[in-house]
Structure formats: structure tokens, C-alpha cells
Amino acid sequence: MGGLTAAMFLFLIASGLSLIFGVLRVLNFAHGSFYMIGAYLAWQVVRWTSPSGAAFWLATVGAVVGVALLGGIIERLLFRHLYGREELYQLLFTYALVLILGDAAKFTWGTDQLSVSRPVILNGGFTLFGTILPYYNLFIIIVGPLIALGVWLMLTRTGLGRMVRAAALDREMLDALGANVGWLYTGMFMLSAGLAGLAGALVTPIQSIVPGMDVEIIVQAFIVVVIGGLGSFWGTFWGSMLYGQVLSFGILIFPGFSLFSVFALMAVILIVRPWGLFGKPIR
């Protein structure tokens, strides 16, 4: 069950990464940084509103909004000007964000481990098959798929979703048809950053917040989206599940080489099906 909770977190983070790749065709290295900033923001809000019972929920909202705004500002002021440039410049720009945001977080919140306590309502747990499952983990296992479902419904069932998919296929044509593609991209960037911020806030009761959590998570999220298929939402879901399984079976088969086995899986998938298990080939 602990594995399932971890898979759900990974899924929340990877879904934002996959979303932005599906629309902008760019790998956002800074996605992990958004996640980290989300965690720090949540801690900050909890500190300000501490005695209140709703502190954690306020913090979650604060983290989502704060990180989404940060993402929006970065997209509007800087990233927008790199569309149409070579991938190399886009990749390096997101890497520059990793460096800048990582140090900005260190500068603001220091290098000590920070932690947030669980919301009072979700304290305690129940016994399942002889192990204690905290209510908080159960909450994450339920919330993860719900959010995925929400975003997936938005992308497939609404007019806005149609526009997003159209933008991914042919930006210029959509622009010519009168849609405001510029703001659409900004909106998607904010949504993606907001998902990262949400994951960052939700992870704080389980993991302590430390510098370096950005780089650690981004590599895992990359593996997940590559396995599932970049730009494919359900691919990302199954990719996160598979990632957890391969990691735990890798430990059983070659102890100490589980890291190797997930990277090897990623490489094999890129070689055989570069668009991932659930994705569609794009030209």
C-alpha cells in the first residue's frame, strides 16, 4: 500500500509533465522545481495559519495557486519567446529554471529539513490485512485518480479541452481560426505547474521538505511519462503503476540494481516504442 501511495504521488507530478509535453512538445525539467516550491509554500502557509484546523487545506490551496501563478509569470515573461526555437534552447531554459528556483528556495527557506503535520481530520488509520494504513494515505490513493479523471474529462469532454488538443496538433491553424493560443498555452502551463504544486503540498505530511527533492523527483517523473507515453494521460497513470512495480521487482531480481532496471526499461521503451506504451506516434 505504501507503494500505491508513492505511485499516486508520482502520477500527480508526472501528469502535469505529460500535459505540458502533450501541448508544448517540451520536456520541462523545472517541473520538479515547481513540486518543490509547492512543498515549501505549503509549509509557509501552515506556519502562518498554524493553530487553525484548516491550516493544511489553506496551505494546499496556497501552494496550488502560488505555483500556478509562478508558472504563469515564467511562461508569459520568458518561456513564450522560446516557442519555435530549437529543442536545445527550450530544454536548457527549463534547466536554468531548475538552477535558479533551487537556489531561490535555499535562499528563502534554508537547507534544514522542514515538515508539516497531517491534517487533524485524517489523523489515525485503520487495519487492513494486518498492516496499519493511515487515513492520509487512503486519501491520497483516492484523490490521485480523481484529479486525473478530472483533467482527463476536461481534455476530452469540454470545448477548452478540444482547443488544447487542437493546439497540440496545429498551433498556427488554431491561431488563424481566432482562438487565443497565447493565453491557452499560458493556461496549460499554469495548470501543469499547479498540479506540481498540489503534489508538493500533499506530500509534505509524508516526506520532509529538503533541497534536492526537485532533481530527485524529476528523473522519476521522466521515466514514468516516457514509459506511459508522453502526452498520454492514462499512459502516465499506468506508467506510474509500472514504475513502482519494476522498482520493487527489480529489488527482488537483482538487489542493488533496481535503479538500473527502471532506466533500462525506459531505454528499451524509447528504442521499441518511442511514443510510450499508451501514446500515439507523432510526426
Added chain:
Amino acid sequence: MTGRFSPRSRRIPWTLIVFALALFVPWLGSRYDTFLATQILIYALFALSLNLLLGVTGLTSFGHVAYFGIGAYVCGIFMKTLGVPFFLAFPAAGIGSGLFALVFGYFCVRLTKIYFAMLTLAFSQIVWAICFKWNDVTGGDQGLPDVPFPDLDWMSGLPGFGHFRIGEKFYFLTLILVMLCVAVLHRLERSPFGRVLTTIRENPERAAFVGVNVRAYELAAFTAAGVFAGFSGALFGIFNRGVFADYVFWSKSADVMIMTILGGMNHFWGPAIGAAVLTILNQQITSYTEYWPFVLGTILVILLFVFPGGIMGALDAGWTRLTHRRDA
């Protein structure tokens, strides 16, 4: 596209002047200057090898650090664990990383653009995971400390070398080996082979249409770049007195890319200049503040938005403006 100064400035043999100056660093500068110069030389070779892919062939390799690391490990294992002398371990490092680049590259060149970048990244992380965990051979997370220096006692017999310690002697060895490698790289880029690579960068479809086997050429470039990255890694392992798994971590690939772009990837010497500037800046800035990544990120953003051609690109544009004004 290829940046070139005006014919008058080209008549000055810049390469010879820089080489001659570099030769005198141990006499003119302090021991620390020599140390820094050694580091610059090694990174310059690494960045130049990457530029064979990035600037010349137009391949965004995000895993070039794998071949640097393999070179470092091969040389380190040969010299420390097996006691093989440097003159055998050094070529072995190049061959080892070249072989890995050949195998990995075979799969990578089948993909294009972002998928190429991701597969190179995946392979470099595989190499990292192996280096990090295979305790018996690579020392795992402890790495391979105390890689010995090559035996350079013979240099003491040369006039003026008597008072030099191993650091200065290793600098001369590095200087000569790097210069040889760079000469080969330069020759390679200016050869018909290099011209074909540039054609592939400009228009792969058209290159294929006129009968160029694009994949084979890309694979050849990938392997050659791997060999030279391996050489630079071998030197770096000795220079740094040990080989550790974080040499192979993915963020190092980004660092060497920044060097290449900072110098300017459309110019042969650009990456070397980028390596020098970044190494010196790093030394200067880390003595004032611990927030070097912040500075590096800011430099990178300015570079991407204001000077996409890097230092050489900016100099080139400045020079053109200057000479044009004089003509008018």
C-alpha cells in the same frame, strides 16, 4: 552560419599564440593557475567533443557525460586496480567510451529531436546507475579514490623543469594530449566527413535524398564524440585524484552543454572559450557566494534570450559591425 572573423584577423595564428601562452603557464602563473588551466583544458576538450554533435551535426545529446564518465572509470580502473601504465590506460579509455558510444548511438540515431535527447539521457542514467551500484568494479557510491598520477619523472630531466611538482608535469601532459585531440577534432570538422555532418544538421531529408546514409554518419559522429569525451574523462579522473559516480549524473550533461553554448556552438573554438570562461567564473564566484547555481542559471537565461550565438557569436557580430562601419 559558421562564424568567421574577417580575413585580416584570420591571418593571425590565434591557435599558435594561445598554445604558446598556455605552454608558459607553469612558469608565469602560480601553482593554482596551473591547476585551473589543467581543468580548463580538460573541460575544453569535453565541450569540443560535445560540439561535434551539438553544433556540427545538430544532435541534441543530453547524455554526453556518460562517455566522459566511462573514460574516467576505464582509465581509473586500469591504472588503480590493474596497475596498467598511463600510456596504455589512456587509449583504453578512449576505446572503451567509443565502444559504448557505438552501441548506445546505434539505438539513439534512430530517433530524432526530443526523443533522441531523452534516449541519450536514459543511457547516461543507466551508466550512472551501474557506476553508482557496482561496488566491486566501480567502487559504488564511494567511487575510486586515489587514482595514481602517470609516471612523469622523466620530465625533471628537461631544462627548466627541475623544480616542478607532479601537478605542473601533469599539466604539460594534459596540454599536449588535449592539443593533439583538438587538432584531430579540427581536422575532422573541416574534412569532407565534417561537411557531410553539417549538411545533415542543415537538412537531413535533403542529405538523405542526395545519397548520404544519415544514420551511419550520425553514428560515426556520435562514436567520435564519445571517444574524445572518454579522453577528457580519463584526464579528469587523474586530475581530480579519483573517479566518482556523480561525474556521470545527468546534470553534468547540462553543464557541459552550457559551456558549449556560452562559447558559441557555431564556431570551432567556441566551446573551448565557454569552458574557460565558465571555469574561471565558477572559481571567482564560489569564493564570494554559495549560490553558484543561481548565477549559472541567470547566465544561461541571459545567454538564451540575448546572445543565442554565445561569446563567439557576439564577437563575430560586433566585429562585422565594426568593419562595416569602417568601409562605409
